[in-house]
Amino acid sequence: MSNELPLWEIFIRGQHGMSHRHVGSLHASDAEMAIRHARDVYTRRNEGVSIWVVRAADITASAPGEKGPLFDPSNDKVYRHPTFFDIPDDVGAM
């Protein structure tokens, strides 16, 4: 539909979260309105302390068709996972 407002992707940083997390998307005519709508749609239950909005059209995504070449090669590289180290008890939870 030509008169539909642009789509925005919404990222919220929670009370104790370190980073913004993608929570969904909504329609708004500009960034300012997107922030307001995000506040009303996604933070009604005290979920967030910060909101980022990004125009969905500005996001470049990897192509699903290239899934194989992009991600399969890392399947068998177990040595990339830090599971071969003994962690001293004193370090605590990591």
Added chain:
Amino acid sequence: MTRDEALFEFCLRLGDTTLILGHRVSEWCGHAPILEEDIALANTALDLIGETQMWLSLAGEIEGKGRNADDLAYLRDAWDFRNLLLVERPNGDFGRTVMRQFLYDAFASLMLAGLMKSADTRVAQIAAKASKEVAYHLERSADLVVRLGDGTAESHARMQAALDEHWPYALEMFVADDVDCVLAEVGIAPDPSTLRADWDALTGRVLSQATLDIPDSGFAHKGGKSGRHTEHLGHVLTEMQWLQRAYPGARW
């Protein structure tokens, strides 16, 4: 009129105004132009009903006859309501709803700022809590007034019509009576007529940005604050109070 009699009336005015406006705004639920607006309007309505709860509870406490907020909201008839006439106006189109909200929000933000300095701590506490919500309502409604006023020829015409229609009802907000004078004297509430200059400045800024012409009429409809309402309030109450009237004391 004693101090408490005046304060009881005053709390009813604040609580009834937020109750009726909250009900009006809630009528949009499921009908707003877009889903995002629908949720935003429902949030606003809930904020207003929450504020109502505080003012009517305090009214019941001051009255001292054992009536709680629900009794006051659901078991009084139109002539006992003290809400401003502006808020019982039908929603009309989305623009009319937004304009009504903006004119009220601008007033509420100034009134609450005054009430935060109230000599009565209960009033000051409620005002402090409500003022944050109202600050957001005002930001939202002012933004929409500008977007729609300075929008298309169609939206501009609708917003100008909305402003012209609401204006004489809005001016009731600034008409002070005995209740207001008693409370202003003891420092419980600001005299509403003293808020007019700031309201004019605030609304003037937004309306000029919205390219809308401010009506030059000073005529104000009166009556809401003393229980003389338009025919619309009865219809609102019929819907709002139906369940408690049909099934007295029903709970869930």
